[in-house]
Amino acid sequence: MKKLVKHSLAAGALLALALGAAAQAADAAPRVVKLKGNDAMQYDVKTINAKPGEKLKVTLTTTSAMAKEMMAHNFVLLAKDAPVDQFVMEAMMARDKGYVPDSGKKWILAATGLAGNGETVEVTFDAPKEAGEYLYICTFPGHYAAGMKGKLIVK
Numbered sequence: 512m513k514k515l516v517k518h519s520l521a522a523g524a525l526l527a528l529a530l531g532a533a534a535q536a537a538d539a540a541p542r543v544v545k546l547k548g549n550d551a552m553q554y555d556v557k558t559i560n561a562k563p564g565e566k567l568k569v570t571l572t573t574t575s576a577m578a579k580e581m582m583a584h585n586f587v588l589l590a591k592d593a594p595v596d597q598f599v600m601e602a603m604m605a606r607d608k609g610y611v612p613d614s615g616k617k618w619i620l621a622a623t624g625l626a627g628n629g630e631t632v633e634v635t636f637d638a639p640k641e642a643g644e645y646l647y648i649c650t651f652p653g654h655y656a657a658g659m660k661g662k663l664i665v666k
């Protein structure tokens with residue numbers, strides 16, 4: 512009986528070790544990039560540099576004097592060939608999807624939900640493997656037009 516207890520403890524310890532190692536291997540910690548959005552409809556960070564394929568975690572925090580329905584922000588990273596104006600139009604009509612349209616999924620490389628005042632949203636993704644500049648935008652109606660955008664530069 513004693514032997515059995517010892518054995519299962521050891522097995523438990525081994526399992527814990529194995530799980531820990533697996534978790535580490537699965538997600539080598541992403542580099543965190545913190546963005547803020549404000550009532551001027553701007554990101555405070557307009558350029559993000561990344562290595563090809565680098566794992567990034569983008570967080571976006573909104574500060575606003577307005578209610579969330581009136582002022583909220585998201586972070587949507589688009590493929591290089593995305594037809595931005597068309598995408599933004601479709602996004603505007605996707606209110607129930609947090610302004611992230613299903614029709615535009617093929618162009619979306621990463622997207623967060625909407626952050627209203629005091630809220631933080633985040634998304635973890637791998638930067639594109641192909642070097643170049645990728646546009647990120649806020650799809651809340653009117654914000655892209657107001658200049659709420661930035662560039663992810665992969666090199």
Ligand SMILES: [Cu+2]
Pocket residue numbers: 548552583584585649650651654659
């Ligand atoms: Cu916005």
